[in-house]
Amino acid sequence: MLIYHIVLPDPWKSLEAKADYIAESLGTEGFIHCSYAHQLDAVFKRYYADAKKVIILEVDTERLSSRLIEEPSTNNEIYPHIYGPINRDAIVGVETREF
Numbered sequence: 478m479l480i481y482h483i484v485l486p487d488p489w490k491s492l493e494a495k496a497d498y499i500a501e502s503l504g505t506e507g508f509i510h511c512s513y514a515h516q517l518d519a520v521f522k523r524y525y526a527d528a529k530k531v532i533i534l535e536v537d538t539e540r541l542s543s544r545l546i547e548e549p550s551t552n553n554e555i556y557p558h559i560y561g562p563i564n565r566d567a568i569v570g571v572e573t574r575e576f
Contacts (some may be wrong), residue, residue: 478537478538478539479535479536479537479538480511480512480513480536481511481512481513481514481517481526481533481534481535481536481539482498482500482509482510482511482512482533482536482546482559482563483517483520483521483524483525483531483532483533483534484500484511484531484532484534485525485528485530485531485533485565486530486531486548486573488500488501489532496564496565497562497563497564497565498534498563498565498568499562499563500563502557503561503562505511505515507560508514508546508558508559508560508572509555509558509559509562510550510556510558511536511557511558511575512556512557513556513557514537516554516556516560517533521574522542523548523558527576529575529576530573530574530576531536531573531574531576532571532572532573532574533571533572533573533574534563534570534571535546535568535569535571536559536563536567536568536569537569537572538557538567540564540566540567541559541563541567542561542564542566542567543559543561543562543563543564544559544560544561544562545557545559545560545564546553546558546560547556
């Protein structure tokens with residue numbers, strides 16, 4: 478199954494050479510926020526409306542070494558959350574989207 482994590486270009490650039498990807502939210506909230514494909518547009522509008530560019534990491538959950546939990550978040554909708562770093566080989570695609 479594929480899930481998606483959105484990150485701004487500057488934080489991604491500083492982390493892209495590392496073995497594992499660790500989002501800031503892992504330290505502040507205990508997990509990395511992700512979305513299913515059908516949730517991406519709403520997440521863009523809700524949290525990235527002022528961004529000119531975002532990076533979308535495509536994560537293969539079958540390759541993920543950290544724990545994945547599907548749980549309610551915004552509007553009680555179920556979102557995938559990763560409780561640990563995203564190992565590099567689980568990132569199967571990186572897309573840049575400009576608005």
